[in-house]
Amino acid sequence: MRYYVKIKKIIRVLLLAALFGITYSLFFTVYENIRVNNVISNFVERANDTPSEVVELNLVSRGTYIRKYFEVPRETLNEKDGKNVFMDDEKTNIGQFGDFFVTPQSPFPTVFGFHQFMSYYYGGHAAIKSGEDELLEATGFPDFGNESLLGIIFSKGYKGHGYSPVATSTDNYWMEPSTIHHYYNNFYRTRYMGLRAVNPFIETDNSEELYNDYLEAAVNGAKQKIEDEALYNFLFFLNMRRKYYCTDFVSRTFEEAFEKVVNNKLDYVSKGYAKKLNDDGFITSVNDLILSRDTYLTFYVEINEEEYLGETKIVENIYYLEDVEVI
Numbered sequence: 001m002r003y004y005v006k007i008k009k010i011i012r013v014l015l016l017a018a019l020f021g022i023t024y025s026l027f028f029t030v031y032e033n034i035r036v037n038n039v040i041s042n043f044v045e046r047a048n049d050t051p052s053e054v055v056e057l058n059l060v061s062r063g064t065y066i067r068k069y070f071e072v073p074r075e076t077l078n079e080k081d082g083k084n085v086f087m088d089d090e091k092t093n094i095g096q097f098g099d100f101f102v103t104p105q106s107p108f109p110t111v112f113g114f115h116q117f118m119s120y121y122y123g124g125h126a127a128i129k130s131g132e133d134e135l136l137e138a139t140g141f142p143d144f145g146n147e148s149l150l151g152i153i154f155s156k157g158y159k160g161h162g163y164s165p166v167a168t169s170t171d172n173y174w175m176e177p178s179t180i181h182h183y184y185n186n187f188y189r190t191r192y193m194g195l196r197a198v199n200p201f202i203e204t205d206n207s208e209e210l211y212n213d214y215l216e217a218a219v220n221g222a223k224q225k226i227e228d229e230a231l232y233n234f235l236f237f238l239n240m241r242r243k244y245y246c247t248d249f250v251s252r253t254f255e256e257a258f259e260k261v262v263n264n265k266l267d268y269v270s271k272g273y274a275k276k277l278n279d280d281g282f283i284t285s286v287n288d289l290i291l292s293r294d295t296y297l298t299f300y301v302e303i304n305e306e307e308y309l310g311e312t313k314i315v316e317n318i319y320y321l322e323d324v325e326v327i
């Protein structure tokens with residue numbers, strides 16, 4: 001009888017601990033989402049009311065859509081970085097070398113419940129831009145016909161493991177609609193943004209050169225993980241030595257670059273949660289990347305149906321830090 005009472009007490013304590021954890025997680029996530037919405041709202045509200053450019057583009061198999069560009073004045077020291085948001089004058093190639101893209105929307109918009117949970121708690125995806133049309137990312141789904149999810153989970157992650165969900169390089173698919181990335185009709189996502197790592201050398205004499213070294217170290221580190229066939233981490237917070245999920249891939253890659261370039265720890269390898277580009281220092285989410293003191297927003301894209309010249313059109317609104325004259 002005494003043993004039974006002890007078991008009941010243990011179960012009660014465990015249930016209370018679980019309830020507390022769930023409640024704390026919910027309130028903290030609500031708080032994070034409020035902060036992220038404020039970051040985005042403040043950025044959009046700073047934009048000029050009149051678009052700098054309006055263009056009509058073809059939407060795959062669906063007629064046309066409208067793209068509007070809105071300039072956002074540069075106000076903070078970080079934003080006055082001397083770097084444009086677009087790589088081309090036509091503003092079709094968004095993001096610079098070392099920037100990274102994030103979206104709060106999950107890739108499962110038709111899976112009710114899971115889509116809302118994933119989008120609100122963790123976000124949808126993140127990727128590092130490494131060239132004019134190249135992204136580096138950790139993503140993938142197992143080939144369930146030939147691969148075991150448990151096999152991937154229990155793999156040590158050494159190169160040559162033979163599994164397909166690995167870090168990879170891809171074409172930049174975020175801005176152009178297509179029939180391949182059709183999670184949201186022909187668009188990859190209807191809400192996404194660009195982030196840039198804060199320059200840790202901003203007050204030094206050779207700031208620009210050192211900052212470029214930092215970004216190059218981050219991109220090269222990401223490419224090395226791809227070369228090493230780093231597995232996707234389906235456990236997220238366990239077995240992190242050679243495995244990454246998308247936002248974790250970004251934060252730990254930049255942390256390693258920071259330690260190597262700033263602190264001269266040339267052999268530094270991140271083995272757990274990143275402290276850089278990770279607001280709460282725990283499981284890195286999209287919100288953590290946005291809210292981190294080590295990043296700042298460079299653009300925000302939102303796609304909606306709007307009235308345009310008397311018609312209901314799909315409109316892609318792009319809010320971006322105003323152009324600067326690059327010397």
